[in-house]
Structure formats: structure tokens, C-alpha cells
Amino acid sequence: MTDRTTEQDPFLEHRRLLFATAYRMLGTVTDTEDVLQDAWLKWNDTDRSTVRQPKSYLVRTVTNLSLNRLTSAKATRENYVGPWLPEPLLTAPNIAEETDLADTVSTAMLVVLETLSPVERAVFLLREVFGYTHAEIAETLDRPEPAIRQIAHRAKQHVQSRRPRFDTDKAQRDHVTARFMAACSGGDLNALMDLLAPDVTSWSDGGGVVTAARRPLYGPDHVARWILGVLAKPVVAGFVFESACINGELGALVFIGGSPVAAFTYDIVDGRIQNLRFQVNPYKLKGLSMGTDALG
Numbered sequence: 641m642t643d644r645t646t647e648q649d650p651f652l653e654h655r656r657l658l659f660a661t662a663y664r665m666l667g668t669v670t671d672t673e674d675v676l677q678d679a680w681l682k683w684n685d686t687d688r689s690t691v692r693q694p695k696s697y698l699v700r701t702v703t704n705l706s707l708n709r710l711t712s713a714k715a716t717r718e719n720y721v722g723p724w725l726p727e728p729l730l731t732a733p734n735i736a737e738e739t740d741l742a743d744t745v746s747t748a749m750l751v752v753l754e755t756l757s758p759v760e761r762a763v764f765l766l767r768e769v770f771g772y773t774h775a776e777i778a779e780t781l782d783r784p785e786p787a788i789r790q791i792a793h794r795a796k797q798h799v800q801s802r803r804p805r806f807d808t809d810k811a812q813r814d815h816v817t818a819r820f821m822a823a824c825s826g827g828d829l830n831a832l833m834d835l836l837a838p839d840v841t842s843w844s845d846g847g848g849v850v851t852a853a854r855r856p857l858y859g860p861d862h863v864a865r866w867i868l869g870v871l872a873k874p875v876v877a878g879f880v881f882e883s884a885c886i887n888g889e890l891g892a893l894v895f896i897g898g899s900p901v902a903a904f905t906y907d908i909v910d911g912r913i914q915n916l917r918f919q920v921n922p923y924k925l926k927g928l929s930m931g932t933d934a935l936g
Contacts (some may be wrong), residue, residue, distance in 0.1 A: 654699075726754075770851035893928070
């Protein structure tokens with residue numbers, strides 16, 4: 641962008657925060673990078689001497705650019721082929737130890753955020769994740785503070801009612817992940833079914849680009865047979881499973897020829913997988929090449 645050092649340029653200094661803000665707003669790495677590029681161009685054209693608080697200015701810019709993009713994306717997502725899932729993002733392993741931070745980038749949380757309106761999503765994130773005051777959010781979004789308070793209250797209630805609590809024990813998740821990969825790699829139907837909760841639900845996102853279930857699948861037998869059926873197809877011959885920290889939680893990646901072709905994320909309850917999400921849309925796997933320090 642420029643040869644300014646991180647210390648000299650507030651945009652570079654706060655880039656991780658800006659990425660984290662846009663990604664939580666949009667749920668896609670590609671759109672996040674586009675927003676950051678637009679924000680950089682806007683920042684580069686700004687008279688820096690008129691900006692008293694660069695960090696606030698940049699967060700406001702990224703938030704509003706994300707809000708505009710999310711609003712225009714709503715119609716596209718409503719016509720999406722099959723379930724829409726966020727783009728998986730590799731995160732540093734130690735982020736999972738920070739429960740509150742990990743929860744705000746988890747796939748489950750991003751799915752819940754999709755049920756909010758764009759403005760509700762922005763207000764919720766600025767208030768609950770980044771700790772901005774109602775007055776600061778009102779200034780950022782150019783709305784009256786009383787209206788922001790109402791939106792924040794409504795959005796928080798909405799998220800709390802739709803965000804179930806899952807097990808977060810690291811050792812248990814390590815154990816379940818290892819058993820899951822072993823069962824899938826070995827084509828062991830019974831072992832895989834034993835890992836799935838009686839009320840397990842599976843979503844797969846192929847985006848109409850690759851083959852995927854266009855509706856949620858329910859029950860251990862149905863879900864397990866579908867997964868093993870996909871992995872048995874000739875097109876994925878020679879696949880390799882690897883564990884990875886995805887969106888703040890340990891999950892699994894599938895590689896063919898060294899390239900990621902699928903990402904599994906899931907929620908665990910009482911030692912079993914209850915919700916399983918299978919991302920196979922190749923356009924949504926590009927974020928897996930991002931560094932693990934992308935989120936702050």
C-alpha cells in the first residue's frame with residue numbers, strides 16, 4: 641500500500657482490528673479484504689490532519705462500508721443455492737483458550753449473526769464484541785443514541801435466544817476431533833454414528849458450484865451415511881484429513897493434492913457432535929490461505 645511503517649500509519653497499526661470488525665460483519669474473507677481495500681483508499685485520500693482519533697475513524701469507515709456491502713448482499717444470499725455458511729478462517733490455536741473471543745468468531749455465532757438485520761449486526765458487534773458505548777455507536781452509524789440503545793437491546797436478546805451453549809473443554813474437543821477424522825478416513829460407519837448426537841443436524845454449503853446437500857440432514861444414520869458417501873466418491877480419492885483451528889475452534893480440513901477442498905466445523909454437547917457444518921464451496925475456501933494472525 642505505502643512504505644509507511646506500522647507505527648507511522650494508523651491503518652496498518654489497526655489492520656487486525658479492522659479485519660476482525662469486517663469479517664464478523666460479513667462472514668466472508670473475500671468481502672472483508674475488499675472492504676479493507678476500499679477503506680484504505682478512503683483513508684489514503686483523507687486529510688489526516690483533520691482526523692483527531694484515527695482508530696475510531698477507521699473503525700467507523702470499515703463498519704459503514706461493511707454495512708453497505710452486507711445490505712446489498714442480502715438479496716444474493718436469499719437466492720443462494722442450498723444452505724449459506726460463512727467462509728472458514730484459520731485462527732491461531734491459542735484463540736480457542738480465550739472463550740469469549742473464540743465464541744465471537746465461531747461458525748455457530750456467525751450463522752446466528754446472519755439472522756440479524758445489517759444494522760442490528762453492526763450495533764451488536766460494536767457493543768457486545770468491541771465494547772463501544774451507545775454514544776460512540778450512534779456517532780459511527782449516524783443514528784440517534786436512543787435508537788441505538790433499542791437496537792442493541794433487541795439484537796442482544798435475539799442472539800441470546802438463538803445461541804445455545806456447547807461444551808468448550810479442549811481435551812474433549814481434541815478427542816472428538818481425532819475420533820471423527822479416524823472414522824471418516826477409515827469409512828467406519830458405526831464409529832462415526834457413535835460420535836453423533838441423537839438429534840444431530842448437518843449443513844453443507846456447495847453454493848451450487850460443487851455437489852452438496854441442499855437441505856439440512858438429520859439423525860446419526862442419515863448424516864453419517866451421507867458424509868461417508870461423499871468421501872467415497874472417486875473425485876475425492878486420496879483425500880487427507882488434518883485437524884485445524886477454524887474460527888476459534890478445533891475442526892477438520894480435507895485436502896486433496898495439498899489443497900483444501902472441505903472444512904468441517906461442529907458443536908459438541910456431552911461428548912458428541914450435535915451440529916455439523918460442511919463447507920465445500922471452493923470460492924469460500926480461499927480464506928484458509930490467510931495467516932493465523934488475521935483476527936485480533
